[in-house]
Amino acid sequence: MGDAIRINTPVTSEQLKILKAGDSVLISGVIYTARDAAHKRLVQLMKEGKDLPVNLNGQIIYYVGPAPAKPGYAAGPAGPTTSGRMDPYTVPLLERGLKGMIGKGIRSAEVIEAMKKYGAVYFGAVGGAAALISRSIKKVEVVAFEDLGTEAIHRFYVEDFPAIVIIDSEGNNLYEIEPPKYRR
């Protein structure tokens, strides 16, 4: 693995173009959390023509439901959840300017097509490495849907959040590229 590429949020499609499937990245800045229930609500608001609680333009969403933080800690353990569950809601968010997603696991063909169309990147974090990842989260605020508890939309201020480019903005997919090399 090569040296990690540092990126700062918010991002543009132009900036993301240099990232290729397999690149290690360290993300700094603000990222937003959202998982199943929050996605459902975001898409519902869009259907009703209402404003979203977060301006998604140039932003990255992290699919995570963090564990509570112990006293003295900025964040609780926070590893990625399975991204595929968000597939039915992702295309409209990409249309709204979402530029990146962090999760784990495979994405649907529709999502990958929309990522190519809108110049977005799908990052992977190591599933289950929740305690390790939480070290890069410096501050946490709840910004919307507080009633959803762990599924509320949180704003994470991160420094050097470790991720890997799984699907780049051209649609190259690490899950398709790497495993065949090790198949017997």
Place this chain on the structure above:
Amino acid sequence: MREIRAELIKETVKDLFMKANYFAGEDLVCKFKEAKKKEESPIGKSVLDQIIQNAEIAARERIALCQDTGMAVLFVELGQDVRIAGDDFNEAVNAGVREAYEQGYLRKSVVDDPLFDRKNTGDNTPAVVHLEIVKGDRIKFIAVPKGFGSENMSSIKMLTPAEGVKGVKDFVVGSVLKAGPNPCPPVVVGVGIGGTMEKAALLAKKALTRPLDRRHPDERYAQLESEILNLINSSGIGPGGLGGRTTALAVNIEYFPTHIAGLPVAVNISCHAYRHAQATI
């Protein structure tokens, strides 16, 4: 008749769910290190390295290994010469789960109604309890917090007896390959064979409580475990699903007698956070 206070049951359950969520077992950490040494993929090696570091941080700081601290699954072996005094048994178990998840800074992931309301119960109860009555005057608890990244990848199939060993192999390997990167590989594969549909599912889950360095005592099943493990690790899925030799750490099979007409097989997958803790009171 030995009397066991409900309060002790509560405290034991509480302790076990905290312990299971903070500490990766020694057998598991050994497997991680062994896998990292053998792993040929540089990305796979780096994923294993992060998994090892993660387990060290969680244990040292007493924080959860994974943010998905699971639904609280509990296997209980209740001695028939035990009398439970004080609160009722189920209340005591759920009180233990409630306190573990509240006081242990563990995520509450349980919703009350699976289909319509999906409102979080706020304390990770109710627990899923599997009770077995055994001889003696003790109670044994095995806590298995189960995350749903891997639980969602589990499956069951009612094979015909004619499908035999090949049918079992194809189904188990197929289930793991289909799951791909989703259940957080390297995984541990629990397999239940026989009984009825629900018994096979329960055996598959129980298989996930066996230490990783222990093979099935019946040589034929032990052989099948190792064959299936090799087939899975030939897939190339690798750590994190990002390619490599380590897709599964172990395959644990449990069996039970079944009907002349059937061959039920269930696959319950655990992510690399292969968590369980046990105690006897």
